[in-house]
Amino acid sequence: MKTVSESRAFGGVQGVYTHPSGTCDCDMTFGLFLPEQAEDGPVPLLWFLSGLTCTHENAMVKSGAQRWAAEAGIALVFPDTSPRGEAVPNDPAYDLGQGAGFYVNASQEPWAQHFQMWDYITDELPNVLFSAFPLAEAAQAITGHSMGGHGALTIAMSFPGRFRSVSAFAPIANPVASDWGRKQFTAYLGADEAAWAGYDATLMMRRYGFDGPMLVDQGTKDQFLDLLKPEALAEAMAARRQGGAFRMQKGYDHSYFFVSTFMEEHVAFHAQALQG
Numbered sequence: 001m002k003t004v005s006e007s008r009a010f011g012g013v014q015g016v017y018t019h020p021s022g023t024c025d026c027d028m029t030f031g032l033f034l035p036e037q038a039e040d041g042p043v044p045l046l047w048f049l050s051g052l053t054c055t056h057e058n059a060m061v062k063s064g065a066q067r068w069a070a071e072a073g074i075a076l077v078f079p080d081t082s083p084r085g086e087a088v089p090n091d092p093a094y095d096l097g098q099g100a101g102f103y104v105n106a107s108q109e110p111w112a113q114h115f116q117m118w119d120y121i122t123d124e125l126p127n128v129l130f131s132a133f134p135l136a137e138a139a140q141a142i143t144g145h146s147m148g149g150h151g152a153l154t155i156a157m158s159f160p161g162r163f164r165s166v167s168a169f170a171p172i173a174n175p176v177a178s179d180w181g182r183k184q185f186t187a188y189l190g191a192d193e194a195a196w197a198g199y200d201a202t203l204m205m206r207r208y209g210f211d212g213p214m215l216v217d218q219g220t221k222d223q224f225l226d227l228l229k230p231e232a233l234a235e236a237m238a239a240r241r242q243g244g245a246f247r248m249q250k251g252y253d254h255s256y257f258f259v260s261t262f263m264e265e266h267v268a269f270h271a272q273a274l275q276g
């Protein structure tokens with residue numbers, strides 16, 4: 001692993017690191033914020049998965065999460081959203097290929113060799129993080145924005161007991177019923193929709209839900225509402241009697257102004273679960 005940069009932030013350290021990834025068969029970059037409390041021993045970890053077109057950098061510089069994580073003594077990891085590099089396939093569209101990994105394990109050509117983001121986020125990157133940094137593996141929570149909200153919700157529901165809490169900002173909530181989902185799942189997973197079900201938060205909520213608190217925020221003026229399908233997830237949460245809340249936030253759009261507005265509440269929500 002190589003250190004790209006380390007900068008003092010809110011009494012802690014905001015680092016950027018690269019490492020060779022066997023899972024994605026390329027070098028991968030991530031941001032990690034360690035609060036001051038990490039100098040004294042392992043601290044809880046909050047994952048932030050980002051959305052379409054993002055790298056590790058967008059949420060790291062625009063979400064404002066570090067101030068609240070520093071106060072709560074929680075580390076933040078900002079992974080990239082896809083494999084990268086000249087050898088990695090891409091697509092001219094912003095919502096397929098590099099920057100649009102959709103947190104799935106691709107089985108189709110030309111994507112399968114590199115686009116293994118599910119295994120990267122749930123297996124390889126945790127191993128890198130817990131062996132190299134003072135992080136408490138037993139105290140993890142996960143959140144994300146848009147495509148990253150889809151990733152956070154589906155990963156949290158797939159690993160009962162791993163994450164104490166899950167939240168999402170404007171998640172792609174029902175990708176099997178959306179053009180933000182059907183196009184990418186066809187490309188990455190193939191036309192057989194049976195292979196898609198384990199990557200859809202609404203279908204997973206209908207079937208089993210999350211074994212802890214869940215918080216979802218969605219702006220009412222989000223320009224992508226028709227693609228995000230928030231009503232499907234809200235209905236599934238109500239039917240499941242899922243603990244937590246689905247909140248429609250009046251007037252907010254899809255941008256990081258929306259994310260940063262509610263970040264303090266999301267970090268406090270996770271801090272309660274992580275420290276309880």
Ligand SMILES: N[C@@H](CCC(=O)N[C@@H](CS)C(=O)NCC(=O)O)C(=O)O
Pocket residue numbers: 050051052053054058062094145146147254255256
């Ligand atoms: N570029 C796309 C929109 C992509 C987009 O809004 N991406 C969101 C996540 S889904 C994001 O976080 N963008 C990067 C940023 O705002 O820093 C478009 O023009 O339609």
